[in-house]
Amino acid sequence: MWVKNSLQVVSSKGEIEKFAEENKNKTCLDFNFSVPIERIEDSEQYKLELAKQWGCHSNSCQPTILYKPDSIIYRFNTNRGAPILWLVKVSLMYPKITFNLHSSNAHYKGYIAIKNGVIKSYKDLKMM
Numbered sequence: 001m002w003v004k005n006s007l008q009v010v011s012s013k014g015e016i017e018k019f020a021e022e023n024k025n026k027t028c029l030d031f032n033f034s035v036p037i038e039r040i041e042d043s044e045q046y047k048l049e050l051a052k053q054w055g056c057h058s059n060s061c062q063p064t065i066l067y068k069p070d071s072i073i074y075r076f077n078t079n080r081g082a083p084i085l086w087l088v089k090v091s092l093m094y095p096k097i098t099f100n101l102h103s104s105n106a107h108y109k110g111y112i113a114i115k116n117g118v119i120k121s122y123k124d125l126k127m128m
Contacts, residue, residue, distance in 0.1 A: 002077045002078070003078050003080070003081060003104065003105045004075075004077055004104050004105065005060075005075070005077065005078055005082060005102070006073060006102045006103075007029070007074045007075075007076075007101045009071055009072045009097055009099060010070060010071040010100065011070075011096050011097040011098065012070075015094065015096045016070075019072075019097060022034065028063040028065070028076070029060045034093055035054060035086050037050060037053050047080075052085070053085060053086070053089075054083045054085055054086040055082060055083050056078040056080055056081040056082060056083050058078050061077045061078065061079070062077050063075065082101060082112075083101075087114060088114065095115070095117075098113065098115040098120070099112075099115070100112075101114075101125070103125055110122075112125050
């Protein structure tokens with residue numbers, strides 16, 4: 001089941017630009033740049049590895065990006081869960097950035113706000 005995600009990345013302009021540049025593939029957000037996963041031939045094993053490392057079964061799909069003076073908002077879909085594990089890992093890599101993730105599908109709606117590995121607020125998000 002596909003999950004709709006909206007990720008707001010908030011910090012100074014320099015920190016936001018650094019994150020955007022280091023985590024993009026062409027023009028979209030790519031989880032694999034910050035939390036790389038080796039390709040596994042067996043597709044079921046590969047999906048399990050994605051879930052263990054990122055919290056979902058896919059990279060960001062169908063992304064749109066909105067640039068603001070103090071933030072970037074990425075809107076994208078993921079398969080079978082929100083990328084919560086990826087977000088925790090990335091927040092430790094970019095400790096000056098606050099990440100606000102809102103996710104929803106037909107069965108739930110939730111959010112997480114995290115900075116430097118510390119969860120500031122959380123409600124009803126689900127992983128795979």
